Amino acid sequence: MKFQEYKNLDLPQTAEDVLKLWDAEDTFHKSISTREGHPAFVFYEGPPSANGMPGIHHVMARTIKDIICRYKTQQGFEVHRKAGWDTHGLPVELGVEKTLGITKEDIGKKITVEQYNQHCRADVMKYTDVWSNLTRQMGYWVNLEDPYITYDNKYIETLWHLLKRLFDKGLLYKGYTIQPYSPAAGTGLSTHELNQPGCYRDVKDTTCTAQFRVVRNEKSEHLFADVEGELFFLGWTTTPWTLPSNTALCVGPTIDYVKVKCNNPYTDERQTIIMASELVPTLFGKKMEGKFTVTDEHYKGKELEGIRYEQLIPWVKPMEQYGDSFRVIVGDYVTTTDGTGIVHIAPTFGADDDRVAKAAGIAPLFMVDTAGKTCPMVDRSGRFYRLEDLDAQFVANNVDVELYSKWAGRYVKNAYDSQATDETPTLDVDICVELKAQNKAFKIEKHTHSYPHCWRTDKPVLYYPLDSWFIKVTDLRERMVELNKTIKWQPESTGSGRFGKWLEGLTDWNLSRSRFWGTPLPIWATEDYSEIKCIGSVEELIAEIDKSVAAGVMTENPYKDFVVGDMSKENYSVERIDLHKPYVDRIVLLSSKGEPMQREKDLIDVWFDSGAMPYAQLHYPFENADKFDTVFPADFVAEGVDQTRGWFYTLHAIATMLFDKVAFRNIISNGLVLDKNGNKMSKRLGNAVDPFEVLNKYGADATRWYMITNSQPWDNLKFDTEGVDEVRRKFFGTLYNTYSFFALYANVDGFTGKEAVVAVENRPEIDRWIISELNSLTARVTESLENYDPTPAARAIQEFVCENLSNWYVRLNRKRFWGGGMTEDKLAAYQTLYTCLETVAKLAAPFAPFISDRIYRDLNAVSGHCTEESVHLSTFPVCDKSLINSDLEQMTYIAQKVSSMVLALRRKVNIKVRQPLTKILIPVLDAEVERHIEAVKSLIASEVNVKEVELIHDTTGVITKRIKPNFKTLGPKYGKYMKAIAALVATFTQEQIAAVENGTLTTLDMGAESIEVSAADFDITSEDMPGWLVTSEGKLTVALDITLTPELEKEGVARELINRIQNIRKDSGLEVTDKIRVQVEDIDAVRDAVAEHAGYIGQQTLAVEVVCAATPAGDNIVDSDVNDIPLKIAITKHL
Secondary structure (H helix, E strand, O other): OOOOOOOOOOOOOOOHHHHHHHHOOOOHHHHHOOOOOEEOOOOOOOOOOOOOOOOHHHHHHHHHHHHHHHHHHHHOOOOOOOEEEEEOOOHHHHHHHHOOOOOOHHHOEEOOOEEEEEEEHOOOOOOHHHHHHHHOOOOOOOOEEEEEEEOOOOHHHHHHHHHHHHHHHHOOOEEEEEEEOOOOOEOOOOOHHHHHOOOOEEEEEEEEEEEEOOOOOOHHHHHHHHOOEEEEEEEEEEHHHHHHHHOOOEEOEEEEEEEHHHHHHHOEEEEEEEEHHHHHHOOOOOOOOOOEEEEEEEEEHHHHOOOOOOOOOHHHHHHHHOOOOEEEEEOOOOOOOOOOOOEEEEEHHHHHHHHHHHHOOOOOOOEEEOOEEEOOOOOOOOOOHHHHOOOOOOOOHHHHHHHOOOOOOOOHHHHHOOOOOOOOHHHHOOOOHHHHHHOOEEEEEEEEEEEEEEEHHHHHEEEEEEEEEOOHHHHHHHHHHHHHOOOEEEEEHHHHHHHHHHHHHOOOOOOOOOOOOEEEEEEHHHHHEOEEOOOHHHHHHHHHHHHHHHOOHHHHHHOOOOOOOOOOOOOOOOOOOOOOOOOHHOOOEOOOOEEEEEEEEOOEEEEHHHHHHHHHHHOOOOOOOHHHHHOOOOOOEEEEHHHHOOOOHHHHHHHHHHHHHEEEEEEEEEEOEEOOOOEEEEOOOOOOHHHHHHHHHHHHHHHHHHHHOOOOOOOOOOOOOOHHHHHHHHHHHHHHHHHHHHHHHHHHHHHOOOOOOOHHHHHOOOHHHHHHHHHHHHHHHHHHHOOOOHHHHHHHHHHHHHHHHHHHHHHHHHHOOOOOOOOHHHHHHHHHHHHHHHHHHHHHHOOOHHHHHHHHHHHHHHOOOOOOHHHHHHHOOOOOHHOOOHHHHHOOOHHHHHHHHHHHHHOOOOOOOOOOOEEEEEEEOHHHHHHHHHHHHHHHHHHOOOOEEEEOOOOOOOOOOEEEEOHHHHHHHHHHHHHHHHHHHHHOHHHHHHHHOOOOOEEOOOOOOOEEHHHHEEEEEOOOOOEEEEEOOOOOEEEEEEEOOOOOOOOHHHHHHHHHHHHHHOOOOOOOOOOEEEEEEEEEEHOOOOOOHHHHHHHHHOOOEEEEOOOOOOOEEEEEEEEEEEEEEEEEEEO
């Protein structure tokens, strides 16, 4: 049997072929079953939503997950990888609304909740096949046959169980507070949703410095002394639309305030204003010089407390039963960073506003709607309430209809108005214009500031008073911080910084969502909330329904067909029970007093769904309770950095609150995948990359390898398909060519890998070197993967294959594989190369699963070395330290380094490597370096094609060196002496420079003191000599003699001819063992070279005859050239 040979590298075809083998052999499931009984490695899959298409960033995240899981499988762990689908929440609902052409307000009117949710259930899985295809095509192993699905009744039952436990712990409560609210999505948002990457954006809004007229009375009389015109407090806001809801002004208790006499910039009316003295220059600049006077009357904020002012925009009167209004209060959060030092307070639209207002007894400005409920001035669609939507009695008592009517129904932000255009004036501008006309505005301008946007609609959010259920995560905040410190984060900075700092500033988790498709909050309450029940299971719910039926509150149990205790799929099907809206909303429970209890209409935050997956994927505790400890917590999770305050947070929060444990021990948080210019990808910009196009063109192996090696996972990746193609050509092309070289010659020689092994210690030094490097590589790759840092591992494999194995070992050993019988030396070469290829296939398998398996299978099919049919079922290589020879590696490294430097010098003057040169000089600085170079002198000479390598100890008169200070190292130590040091070393002789370079420490006399410096404190360079080129890298310096003699030139021509003849052999389809006869056109440029070196040319090309001929004749006559001089070459197969 022979090793499989291929015509070319085709990574997509290789992937397709290997996928078929995996399917036929059930390789994925075998990777688990063959590890049964072994220690488990627990991995959690973050669930994607299948109602959207996958992007190239999903390939990145899944590559990272697959690498670690495949590696751990090869390490012998049992690695279950359960897939999941995130099926609830805004992404699904907004997609359905767009498809149906409806808005949230239409649900329950144009379409029933039941019909709407049926659409959501169907729509959420519409791209499942696409996701499955991506998963398969990129080689991501995850169990899609038995995924957890968040809309499944079993999944929801576990969520209810967890919520019940939180409720019983006193961690679930209801509150009426100011919360982020998305009018575009029609629901409140949690603070972690608001802190997703990209939610806070710089926007340019109209700001207003408004004038609040001070009420003159006994308390304020002292402020009116020496006042010119009206007296105003100046308050600044970036949201003028909230000014109609103003009910207080807030000052800093210790801030210094001052009166300023001035003219209003818009009406020119004379007036006096009060503001923070520190901020006066920001409002009264050079343009207003001579038009204002800063008085000597200063007041601390505390002295202004209680002063009353007139309502700025008197459209609606606050309801007195809710408290006082229109007076100055104090608050510690007021600063003089910007504005006026006086904060406008609208308690219905700001959490800080609400807090300080409540503390001071200030009323929020509430309206009353037609249902009799209190509400802010803005409705949940983001517009001022229309008069017809307000209670008639409230309008009569509290609304100035004449003033308010022209503003009623206006959207507070144009982004909420589907009819608005770029030309539509904003409400902020119109309010400011009116204030300006009424002498109530001091300054109106555009201001750029950061403002939160909804993570799903991209529309601005409002801060809005909401009746919501909260999880009291603040009670466990310190414990969350403490447990987080035990997690290994990659990168560490995300764990301690972005995530850790976020935990330190946690606020309670707003769990409520006023939507339709999601997990219903399992809480029922009496009308007065005197009794509240949290249901924790279907069994409990059915029992409570039976009580209601018995009491006549309900006519029948809608879940009567459900069999308690039956965990079958059929029993939990939606035909028997559906725990979604509207079904659970129809259930009325019975209180202990016999009162009806209605379910709270909210759904729960979809992030709770995903954060509960460790438990809900097992239907815990109703099933699998006995094995729960074996799959919790996870050993590893990985997702994008955007999940830091999403899935990562909710996993951590739930695990801490309910189990006092971490949810995951190790984590990789990958960065963003940007376009090649560093811009965020989007369909709108036309720079989004189709993952399927990339995989089909370049193959999954090249795509995965590029993503991991281009930058570390946690850095943002600038994705460029040219980079993927470069990986395909350079790395995988080199790996393929190395395997092809091995297969070609192994098949010629009949090598099978079953031969008696030549002991490593009996193999040539170069074999022992590459085996040493291979074991060092194994150690580095293992260390990196154990550290959850895959990038250095892949880069090390790539460097080994391209530089050490292909460019050094194979290239320098080609002759060992050519012709002749199977000597021990040739056998050692085959066995060494085989070992390298097999080991590389195993090391690279987690990163490039397809080509690694292909190479492994092709090798093993002949050798039978391994019993496992796939590399992914094999054992990960283990470093054999006894085979590592660090001294040998260092010697070869120096040979490679010197060779690289000499080749660079050749390129500098365009002298080809095939042209022999006379000599290189290498100054040696210490005995160790000398010993290493001495050992590889002949290798270097052969590699760079020079006749002699000479080591010298004294470079004086041979190599001229220049020295200058290294400011990076000397500056921090001797900054004050830098000029003096530079002047001193500029006078150094070559002997003094050599002393610095060779010594450990050098003493410099600075006059006032002596200082010690080392070679690292200087940049020492070498200058070219006549007829020589000189270069230095680190401590190595090389001088190359570039003088060409006639003898050297003839040998160079001979080598050029060898190259041309070898290429003709290859193109002619000759076997590698075929002998030939050669005729070269008889021209001056080659005549002497052929005459002198015919034997050498023949030896290198398997030619029995090499002669010059006026007109070359033979089987194959080719137009060629030597040193750009055209000539003909003819070759004939020798029979």
